[in-house]
Structure formats: C-alpha cells, structure tokens
Amino acid sequence: MAEKITPRNVDYSRWYTDVILQAKLADYSPVKGAMVIRPNGYAIWEMIQQNLNRMFKETGHENAYFPLLIPESFMHKEAEHVEGFSPECAVVTIGGGEKLEEPLYIRPTSETIIWSMYKKWIMSYRDLPILINQWANVLRWELRTRLFLRTSEFLWQEGHTAHATYDEAEEETKLILNIYKKFAEEFLAIPVIAGKKSDAEKFAGALHTYSIEAMMQDKKALQAGTSHNLGQNFAKAFDVKFQDKDGQLQYVWATSWGVSTRLIGALIMTHGDDNGVVIPPKVAQKQVVIVPIWRGEEEKKQVLAYADEVRTELRKEFNVILDDREQFKPGYKFAEWELQGIPLRLEIGPKDVAKDGMVLVRRDTLKKDFVAKAGILETVRQTLNLMQKEMLERARQFQQQNTHQVDDYVEFKKIIEEQGGFLNSHWCGDPDCEAKVKADTKATIRNIPFDQKAEKGKCIVCGKESEGRVIFAKAY
C-alpha cells in the first residue's frame, strides 16, 4: 500500500494500471488476457447493472439467459458475422473426453444462438416485439489486453430485440442509445457524443451501428456503448418469419446493443487523479467514510461515540464506513480511501467534537470544509449531489476544450500529432478518405454525431462536397 501511483503526466497507461491494482478494482489472473474483478471493481459493476436494469425495464425490456456454447454451424449462418468474429473465437472440441461431433464456440456475442430460438418463438405479428436483454460473459481472443478496456473474457449486457418493421427496429436502436447516453452522463458523469458509425467501423452483420463516444484524460476516444440495427440479416440467416396482419409472411427486423465492464475503465480514465480513482456518488456503493482521530483512551472513547452518532444518522440514507482500525494512523487512512475513490470523507477528532462539527472532504476537489453536526444528513446529501453535477461539468469542459474544428488536412495532421483530442472535420462519406486518415494519423472516425449541423463543406482529405462534420480521434 505504501507504493506510489505513477503520476498521469509521467506515464498515463502506467497510471491507469497502478490505480486499478492499488485501488483493488481488479487483478491479473493466471490466464493470459483474463482479469479478476475484485470487490471494489465489482461494486461499480453492480451499480451499473442496477441502474441500467431499471432503465431497460422501464422501457419494456425483460432479462433472460442463453447458453455460453454455440454450435459451429450457427456461427457460419450469417456470412459477415462469422467473418468478423471467427479469428477471435475460442472453440471447444472435446467434451467428456470425446472429440465432439460439432465444435462448440464460446460466445463472442449471442446473436446466433438467440435468433435460433427466436425462430421457434415467433409465428405472428402478435408475438412481436420481443425485447430481451441478458447479462453475461463473452469471450474474444485478444492479443493486446488491458484491464477493463480489453480483456479476452468480459462482462456485459446484450439486448436482442425482434420487431415487425424497420422503423420499429430503428426506433429501438435509438431509444437504447439514448438510455446509454443518459446513463453515462447522469450516473457515470461521463459526457458522450452519440452518433452513427461509419461503415468501416460498424458491427459485422449490422445495417448500421450507433455509438456513444467519450474522451479520456489523455484525449483519446473510448467507445462506451453501441447499438445496432441488424435489419433482416439474422432473420434471413435463421429463417425467422412472421405472419403480418394481412396474412403475409415477412422476415423479422432485429436490433442488438450492449455496454460492458469497459465502462469501468472509462470511469477511471475520466475522473481519476494522481491519488487514485474517483467514483461519482451515484455509482459509489460506499459513499461516505468516517475517519476518527484520537490521542489516548479518553479521547478515543469520546470520538468514537460521537462518530457513531454521525454514522447512525447518515445510514438513514447512505452507505457509511466508520474506519476505526487501530493499526493505521489517520494519514494512512486518508490516502487509502482516496485511492479507492470513496466520494466523501468525514474527519472527526477531539477539536471537531468540541465544536459540534466535523471536517468534510470531497474526493474530487480534495477541499476540506468544517461542517456542523446538526443537519449533517442534509449537508452530505447536498454535497454528493453537487459533486455529481460538477464532475460531469468538469469532464464536459475538458471534452469541449479538446475538440477542434479543422478544415485543413495539414493542420489536421498537426493537431492529431501534437495535441490529440476530437477533430471535428468534414468528410465526404468515401471509405477511401477515411482509410487514408487512418493510415496517415491512426485516427479514425469515431462517429457521425446526431447533432451534426447541416453544413456544406469540403472533405478534409479529398476536397469533395460534404454534408457535415464527423468526429475524428485516436481511440482505445
């Protein structure tokens, strides 16, 4: 614990790893590319699950669970799908000591197994829509892995819906992306840009893909959630038809959408500082820690009794820890809880007891304030609300300050190279121009924002007519 975190300006990616390991969010596992999510990290995931689950259910979705193993033949039914995923799949070939007749793929995503079931369940338009979500693990064989951002096995939710019309599927796709955006901003305090993926960046087998993109502190983009309109591709591959009101047989329209434990990485890289992780109050399972300070038995008794009263009061509404461990001094405890990102700390010593108050410290600003014991519940409530709001605001300002409008390709390359960030530039829609930017700068089109202004312009690469600006950035 006495280890120091590598400062962000020395080595950002080492900082990231240091924070995760030292804050006990996760640890490396014996299996290459796989990680262990420790209680501190899993607590954040549980908060993500809890809130997204509520939002999904409020919009009519239900949870279900489909198998981990997928018959090989299923994977091959949708051409683009298998092409996109085959290289990164793990395959089970032996079971019960016998070579399997048909190899079983460990799911990289569940479209195929789910649509094989939808075929059984969908007969008529009366069976639609089907709005199912599942919380699951998936596996993709990754070469370069990083804790939370890219691991071979990861946790996510995947929604898979079936609809009678294109419009309905499209509406669903956008509804979900909107939920993701709202969740990222209101709960994780991460401002995101919602938009449409270019064809080069879309999901294998989708008609089109929408995403939310966030900016990390190193100004690189991170895709934080995706939502796909799959059209009729999977319905055709699995022959899923329904009879409409007029008695006509039609293929079903599909969507799929997901967010993963990668969101935890986004949270760390959006809000963390050189002292550790900073958890937004709304996704912190433990919101307040009380650190008592005393000298000698008499003070100890007095301080602990007082601290216990404060804890009891706060517990009416919050999850509070009273850190009365004897083997550590207050300074050590301050550092430890800051490392773990607990939003609020209350320091209570003899001086505070005498003044009928305590010192309140916000994790994001590290500012100390003396507050009265009377009304402490309301004080904490207000402070947490304010902190939540200001964290989003701060991140939004950072994103805006590092977003550049650029109309000249030389300048474009210079900014990408020297400053990074989001580049708001015109693009004609030609995949070749997109590929050239990637080859020249490693930046890709993150998405075409929904709130893109209709603005005539010239493509940053080829100079041809463009209808609007897109977001270019280097990405994780």
Place this chain on the structure above:
RNA sequence: CGGGGCGUAGCGCAGUCUGGCAGCGCACCUGCCUUGGGAGCAGGGGGUCGGAGGUUCAAAUCCUCUCGCCCCGACCA
C-alpha cells in the same frame, strides 16, 4: 506473428559477469509506542532461485533444451 526485456519470499528487486552460508525493501505476525496527510523501535515467520537435463567436490550463478510472462508495432467493445 516481428523487435525488446524478464523469471530468486505475497509484491518489488539485488546476487549471475568471476561457481562456495540465498539476501534487501515493502507487506505479513507478536509486543511496546503512536494517531489532524502514507509513524517509530524490538523480535519473528515465510524460498522446489520458472522447469528438465548436463558440467563440477560444489550450480541461483557455467552449458543445452524447454515453459511462461511483460513491453513496443498489424485487428477489436
């Protein structure tokens, strides 16, 4: 897959060149003492030196083979 580095206590490392008691820091355990920003002192536990083979009176150290991991370059949430 191409390039680089590393495997010695839970973690981080020294020792390897030049063979000869397996060490240091942190963490851990016990006791004392401390407590408003990562305390101090004393004592203690903990090792198939990644693995196999070889050379030698003697191998963490020399030789051969092997396994694994990390970092940097082409794909992905």
